[in-house]
Amino acid sequence: xxxSKLLLGGLAGLLLLTGCGAARHADDTVTGRSAGFTAxxxxxAGPGRAVEVNAQGAALxxxxxxxxxxxxxxxxxxxxxxxxxxxxxxxxxxxxxSGGMRLQRSTDGxxxxxxxxxxxxxxxxxxxxxxxxxxxxxxxxxxxxxxxxDGDTPQLFVAGPAGTLTARxxxxxxxxxxxxxxxxxxxxxxxxxxYASPDGGASWAPVAVGGxxxxxxxxxxATPSIGTPLPRSDGTVTVPVLVHQGTGAAVxxxxxxxxxxxxxxxxxxxxxxGPGVLAVVATAxxxxxxxxxxxSSTLHLVTAGGVRSVRPAGLPGPVDALSFSDAxxxxxxxxxxxxxxxxxxxxxxxxxxxxxxxRSWQRTG
Amino acid sequence: MLGAMRALPxxxxxxxxxxxxxxxxxxxxxxxxxxxxxxxxxxQSYPTIGKGGDSCTAPSTSQMQAxxxxxxxxxxxxxxxxxxxxCSQPNLTKSWVTTVTNQGWALLPIWVGxxxxxxxxxxxxxxxxxxxxTQGQNExxxxxxxxxxxxxxxxxxxxxxxxxxxxxxxxxxxxxKSFIQGWTDQLAVPPAQPSGVYTSTCAGxxxxxxxxxxxxxxxxxxxxxxxxSTSSMPCVASGHWTNHQRHKQYAGGHNETWNGxxxxxxxxxxxxxxxxxxxxxxxxxCL
Numbered sequence: 001x002x003x004s005k006l007l008l009g010g011l012a013g014l015l016l017l018t019g020c021g022a023a024r025h026a027d028d029t030v031t032g033r034s035a036g037f038t039a040x041x042x043x044x045a046g047p048g049r050a051v052e053v054n055a056q057g058a059a060l061x062x063x064x065x066x067x068x069x070x071x072x073x074x075x076x077x078x079x080x081x082x083x084x085x086x087x088x089x090x091x092x093x094x095x096x097x098s099g100g101m102r103l104q105r106s107t108d109g110x111x112x113x114x115x116x117x118x119x120x121x122x123x124x125x126x127x128x129x130x131x132x133x134x135x136x137x138x139x140x141x142x143x144x145x146x147x148x149x150d151g152d153t154p155q156l157f158v159a160g161p162a163g164t165l166t167a168r169x170x171x172x173x174x175x176x177x178x179x180x181x182x183x184x185x186x187x188x189x190x191x192x193x194x195y196a197s198p199d200g201g202a203s204w205a206p207v208a209v210g211g212x213x214x215x216x217x218x219x220x221x222a223t224p225s226i227g228t229p230l231p232r233s234d235g236t237v238t239v240p241v242l243v244h245q246g247t248g249a250a251v252x253x254x255x256x257x258x259x260x261x262x263x264x265x266x267x268x269x270x271x272x273x274g275p276g277v278l279a280v281v282a283t284a285x286x287x288x289x290x291x292x293x294x295x296s297s298t299l300h301l302v303t304a305g306g307v308r309s310v311r312p313a314g315l316p317g318p319v320d321a322l323s324f325s326d327a328x329x330x331x332x333x334x335x336x337x338x339x340x341x342x343x344x345x346x347x348x349x350x351x352x353x354x355x356x357x358x359r360s361w362q363r364t365g
Numbered sequence: 366m367l368g369a370m371r372a373l374p375x376x377x378x379x380x381x382x383x384x385x386x387x388x389x390x391x392x393x394x395x396x397x398x399x400x401x402x403x404x405x406x407x408x409q410s411y412p413t414i415g416k417g418g419d420s421c422t423a424p425s426t427s428q429m430q431a432x433x434x435x436x437x438x439x440x441x442x443x444x445x446x447x448x449x450x451x452c453s454q455p456n457l458t459k460s461w462v463t464t465v466t467n468q469g470w471a472l473l474p475i476w477v478g479x480x481x482x483x484x485x486x487x488x489x490x491x492x493x494x495x496x497x498x499t500q501g502q503n504e505x506x507x508x509x510x511x512x513x514x515x516x517x518x519x520x521x522x523x524x525x526x527x528x529x530x531x532x533x534x535x536x537x538x539x540x541x542k543s544f545i546q547g548w549t550d551q552l553a554v555p556p557a558q559p560s561g562v563y564t565s566t567c568a569g570x571x572x573x574x575x576x577x578x579x580x581x582x583x584x585x586x587x588x589x590x591x592x593x594s595t596s597s598m599p600c601v602a603s604g605h606w607t608n609h610q611r612h613k614q615y616a617g618g619h620n621e622t623w624n625g626x627x628x629x630x631x632x633x634x635x636x637x638x639x640x641x642x643x644x645x646x647x648x649x650x651c652l
Contacts, residue, residue, distance in 0.1 A: 171486075272625060275421065295625050
């Protein structure tokens, strides 16, 4: 599961929508979006951007961290995973249907779409989409269902500035990010490895994080777990790494170009954190990183000046995924879980928004 | 010193099918009897219905307790061995098994030995079907020994983790089926163990194993559709493995927090054999 985006799960009921021409205008604003829309899935689609879908196949988009929502016509069922990216009026999405997997692009906010087939060699409806910050490069990492023991079977496809989708060999299953023109992949057992490719996935080399590269097999439970790198507009990345220290844990942030990551702030965590847990982290503007405590609603606001921990109002539990459009405005997904017996349990995913830098949160729907 | 399993006597196919059926029937009867029985000293095969998960490395006993109390979960997958096992297992001991089964857990032992020759990045079994068959037998013997070392009964079910392979050829598929045949046949040798196989329901050609003779006793199919039901398995015929013979991994790795403990886990729904102190019916939604 990646750090900064939400997984589209439970979308089996999402209906196909005709993509071209018939779409309602994307700026049909539904501020507050409470008019009968019950989200069954959501994906964070960029800083402060999110798409929610309901069981009838309708989708709503926010580009301002939940302040307002607009109808979005998707041309098919989104792949399970971080499968939608929104930047301005451009929307990229990986969709699946009976014909397989497709990479879809709209440059007019979802009114019209152009589709390219993703040439899978094994069937799957699970994929992650990574778009470079300047929008010129794109990669799709399709993962074959059946990944016990972290032995993912990845299928990687990369499109450069020319737009041609090329199959590449991924060194592991996991998650992708761009650092300028360099493609990064975190994967392997306990997400313990970071790989970098300077040539769009044609070749890969492991990157030492904290001075070491984890082994391929027999990975120790105390091995750090590397979260999905967070791209910055200057081509550098922030890499959140969850490290275990005795019975405790911390999030160690690394930053810089992928070829020369430098250790930054370290954020101690309060709860019990098991092996392989990934840090939930987001960049918030140019100077701030927000780290979510895995076992509680506490947020740690990290700046050059230090770390401030806040117990936000309105967050009902630990954050599953987090995204900020600037230092003030952000979105979070929280899954509220409760049980009174093995057969009487409830899990309720909720998307919440903040407009004050994470100190207070309100439900978006 | 652990004893190795006896060599397979190669019974006739019909006899092997009968043995497999009797094995499952015995498990079900034992399970029914156990529902009102006190905890057993040795965890063994019981029919289990309910939700659970697995993690690359076995959590500590306190973490397991946190994920059992007031949670939906009662089944946990453990990677008991094999050359392609990804994580080391410092917690996974006989004492750990005793403790967590006494907590109430049912365990799904998983063996990650050599993989489909068409799967890159792993150790492989042979493309020769005869050799692959023997290798499957040998892995079954090793898995048996591992389970005994962990304090589980000799009738404990065990699952072979066979990851889906991109670009599988007919040669690789045939070798994989033969390997699993060896795995199944060897586990059927008394003291017989229910044999399971895990793979992607579609990409792993899981339903092809129904054509083995006999087929694996049960399956653990991976399909991340979020549908919490073992009856819903794309690419697996509805008439195959119908008698409490299915587990389903319905979601991949994600963080979950229960009782102050956060783990990264896959999600599983069970309607099949597991290693426990008693039979469980923990969630009929998994049927």
